Amino acid sequence: MIDMEVEIAGIKMKNPVTTASGTFGHGVEYAKYVDLNRLGAITVKAITLEPREGNPPPRIAETPSGILNSVGLQNPGVDTFIREDLPELIKYQVPIIVNVAGNTIEEYCQVVEKLNDLPIAAFELNISCPNVKHGGMAFGSDPHMIEKVTKKVKNRSKKPLIVKLSPNVTSIVDSAIAACDGGADALSLINTLLGMAIDAESRKPILKNITGGLSGPAIKPIALRMVYEVHKAVNIPIIGMGGIMTGIDAIEFMLAGATAVAVGTANLVNPTAVIDVIDGIYDYMQRHDIKSIKDIVGALSA
Amino acid sequence: MIDMEVEIAGIKMKNPVTTASGTFGHGVEYAKYVDLNRLGAITVKAITLEPREGNPPPRIAETPSGILNSVGLQNPGVDTFIREDLPELIKYQVPIIVNVAGNTIEEYCQVVEKLNDLPIAAFELNISCPNVKHGGMAFGSDPHMIEKVTKKVKNRSKKPLIVKLSPNVTSIVDSAIAACDGGADALSLINTLLGMAIDAESRKPILKNITGGLSGPAIKPIALRMVYEVHKAVNIPIIGMGGIMTGIDAIEFMLAGATAVAVGTANLVNPTAVIDVIDGIYDYMQRHDIKSIKDIVGALSA
Amino acid sequence: MKSSILFNRLLAPGIYQMAFSCADIARSASPGQFVHIKLNDSGHILRRPFSISNIIGDIVYIVYQVRGSGTLIISRLKSGDEIDVIGPLGRGFDISRTKNRALIVGGGLGIAPLLYLSRMLSNKSEVFLGYKDHLFLVEEFEHPIVSTETGISGYRGFVTDALKEYLESSPMADIIYACGPVGMLKAVKSISQHYGIPCQVSLEERMGCGIGACLVCSCKIKAEDGWHYMRVCADGPVFMADEVIFDD
Amino acid sequence: MKSSILFNRLLAPGIYQMAFSCADIARSASPGQFVHIKLNDSGHILRRPFSISNIIGDIVYIVYQVRGSGTLIISRLKSGDEIDVIGPLGRGFDISRTKNRALIVGGGLGIAPLLYLSRMLSNKSEVFLGYKDHLFLVEEFEHPIVSTETGISGYRGFVTDALKEYLESSPMADIIYACGPVGMLKAVKSISQHYGIPCQVSLEERMGCGIGACLVCSCKIKAEDGWHYMRVCADGPVFMADEVIFDD
């Protein structure tokens, strides 16, 4: 028997694979391609207090082995989410992680309080979105601020709190320690790296927003390094992400220290990516005769 | 007539293309493939006061659209460089930029002083190598330190001083301003991003040094964004680099604000890369009827 | 889905037609929908969207222009090669709105999906095709009205000029369907408003998932309280021209 | 340089032989040198090094095993496809050291370059080939002494056992040339030292440029003051076994 179960911040996942926020819609868009009940968890797109239209298009650019996006937290707002999207989601036997964003700490707290008593598994605190002027990365670049936001939201939250960190910092370990000190139950890393693409012919940036967040295989080496560094420095579990396309990629993140992983950009490439990753992990475990997936977490021999 | 000449920190370059330190050896290795006299400048591998063996192999890993290296400043030391390598180099009609590294500020200064009266065009201060324990990135991550190192070296240098910045920071603009305040004549950006690659089969890091510096097309979006941000913030010229493989890539960096560009990883892929880039820039200028390359520096319409 | 390429041939300079067999897509596709094609190059990770240009039996046809590195890679595929394709995606033209007569207006590569549309509407449509210079696909339409900007063939001028001229003498139609560059769509929209004829336009935007999840392919659509971003891939690519806000 | 592939065929499970025509390389290559091949996939940016296995006229042969995604891509190339290759690179075996008799020892894929070497030395060499199980290339050597780990063909055991046995009865040779896995090279080195026969080994290391500039392909070579890192690509891949420090 191969045991793929893991636990993150008290959430039991039947396998270590969730979706990266913003790349899997509210889940139902993928129901045609994927048996959602097979997922370890579903992490939905960032939710804010008020509805948001996001940034003007073009919002995506292709870069070598990566993409840039500048969606900018477009979402229907927490009330509509609760009324229209959540009821669809909770039909599935899968823990739901809600990614929360806001302009101010108080906004984060209010979103959390509106969701506190609903059947969701955890909050993922998004203090790392590079595509908005307020909140987002501005909160996630300074350890003091990370600790403060985490603490305030944690105080008002009845669910486990996962803090999603920005890679656009000098020391990801300082960010991670700050989130721990603030009371985070787990960490998600990494969000996107701030980047830019230019069309030499028109002499214009490709994204209307000029800059955007870089994701996909291109950033995997950076994400792996950050997971590795943070795993050595803190004791709370890590959800690793950044360019995971295959089961082997997922295994690499787990060896580096991630307890679970999230599949993001890969969903845009292959609608069945998240299942392919789960199957790939299973294959690897079989091939290497690994009984429990927990045994490979942090098992890198370095 | 198409005018490709640019000037960086008083160095006249017949075209805006130099080589990225460490990827072009001491130049002569490429003489079989490239007419070195065609280059705008040659930037040589980091030179330290004492010879260095560098890190143990494997020192290179391939990543999606990129590579990781952990060479770790292997070099024969400044004295041997002066005796054996420099005489070969100065036979060419090309400005030579010497990349300088050290464990301590004093070591940087001593290397500079040994080279001060030799026919080189400028120093490139390497405070951004991610592959050494002392000096390198440790100097390049903190604006105060950047300003201090720059100032001290500038005081002892008789040549223009180019400061090469690390992208592994929260604010590249803060780094750039610090280098300016320290008296830098120009900036090189970017050095490599700290990353890691893992072999899931052996459960080991691929690099013996565990982590390494990420370069190549994968990092181009990050490099472009940093050049763009820094160009808006400071007034000294920028040598842009990070994943330049073609003339069009080079043009993108110049539109973002670079006055010159450096070709790095591309040399490892195609020994003639640096010439291909020069020719590609020329083609673009012809196609767009650009008389002087200076006209496109910072000409992004955003 | 893996599909096998039947042919991939040059129609005009830089413009290719590809046929691949895919029963699933062929069976369920309607005109104006698109397919999303993966490139066989690990450095290019996004799929490329192309309108379904025709369906014959199990065979799906697309017509595309080489614009950048992705379409260049696609253009090198050969008969027998496999492609990974998902589709049919999006909401196409509403053909139920055509009772007696539809006007179909296409410019440039926007002509591609109109072939399938015109075949579905058979003799209930009048087709206007606008080219820069080189014609392509024109022989597959029945009696199209052709214009070229250079005047090489058909009317000299824009396709919208031909449309206007036609409407002057015969100003009635159930609907106008249009696909082409934004400038053309804007012109068609204003013509349709002038004549009070409903109009559907097919939009383009850079895409990620193509299935409505990633929210990158936004277009501005009128709403009671102003406008909302809607998804070209899932809410479109075909929208009522009246509702589309063309920026700039 | 662009070269055209003549064939790319399976020799044994996972092991291929490729032939391409390239007069420049063919004319100047010596045994033990390698070629550096670019992949036709933009996500894989490093070239892949392969020893030159043989030269016949203008035709260059390599023999390679599918190990990872790069060699997988190469294995799918077909006759007529183009490859971008640079070479010949590195310093090969010093054949001038063979006056009367050389012993050539190869294990696994290390056998590839020894074919060209043995042909250059013709009847002045004795060839020892070690396989795990499946043989390949063996018919192209003249009277090789074959061993397999599984005992399927030839001697059962390691190629170094066959070498030792041979040297016991006939302990003289000008030089030993060896190519294969590190474990085998270490064993050959100690045998050569035991018999006082000079020995050259061909090393492998992960490479970047392949032409001596990037300093990533280091190996430890003895020096007066201890050791230095030297470049497998430019100072090697062939070194005197005595001078190589095998780590671990």
Ligand SMILES: Cc1cc2nc3c(=O)[nH]c(=O)nc-3n(C[C@H](O)[C@H](O)[C@H](O)COP(=O)(O)OP(=O)(O)OC[C@H]3O[C@@H](n4cnc5c(N)ncnc54)[C@H](O)[C@@H]3O)c2cc1C
């Ligand atoms: C719904 C839809 C249907 C389309 N149908 C057709 C068709 O039938 N025939 C045809 O020739 N073209 C069609 N296009 C445009 C076609 O998708 C682009 O020309 C193509 O993606 C360019 O790819 P590239 O790699 O060559 O260009 P690059 O510029 O190298 O591509 C870089 C990225 O930008 C995207 N991109 C670039 N231009 C466009 C564009 N105009 N629209 C959308 N994305 C773009 C690419 O998909 C890719 O993600 C359609 C677009 C959409 C959205």
Ligand SMILES: Cc1cc2nc3c(=O)[nH]c(=O)nc-3n(C[C@H](O)[C@H](O)[C@H](O)COP(=O)(O)OP(=O)(O)OC[C@H]3O[C@@H](n4cnc5c(N)ncnc54)[C@H](O)[C@@H]3O)c2cc1C
């Ligand atoms: C001088 C020299 C000669 C060689 N000759 C042959 C030969 O004749 N036949 C043969 O089958 N193999 C040979 N090899 C090994 C061959 O280069 C690797 O097996 C191949 O590069 C693996 O590529 P990959 O993409 O399949 O593996 P991946 O693991 O996907 O490659 C990732 C990266 O690691 C490098 N790499 C992985 N394994 C090796 C290795 N063992 N040695 C060097 N680089 C490696 C790759 O080149 C690439 O840069 C030689 C290596 C060297 C250095």
Ligand SMILES: Cc1cc2nc3c(=O)[nH]c(=O)nc-3n(C[C@H](O)[C@H](O)[C@H](O)COP(=O)(O)O)c2cc1C
């Ligand atoms: C289109 C898109 C939208 C995203 N939206 C969000 C978001 O709303 N909230 C968030 O925390 N991260 C968001 N991300 C970041 C991803 O969740 C993930 O952290 C990142 O993309 C790295 O993983 P990947 O390389 O697998 O995509 C988004 C990423 C993409 C590509």
Ligand SMILES: Cc1cc2nc3c(=O)[nH]c(=O)nc-3n(C[C@H](O)[C@H](O)[C@H](O)COP(=O)(O)O)c2cc1C
């Ligand atoms: C093999 C290798 C060695 C390098 N050595 C140095 C060095 O000695 N000094 C330095 O400042 N940068 C060094 N770099 C960084 C490059 O000069 C350059 O900043 C970086 O690689 C980004 O450019 P690229 O993507 O074009 O390679 C090295 C990079 C590589 C790949």
Ligand code: FES
């Ligand atoms: S492309 Fe993802 S929502 Fe339209």
Ligand code: FES
């Ligand atoms: S591979 Fe670059 S020096 Fe050997």
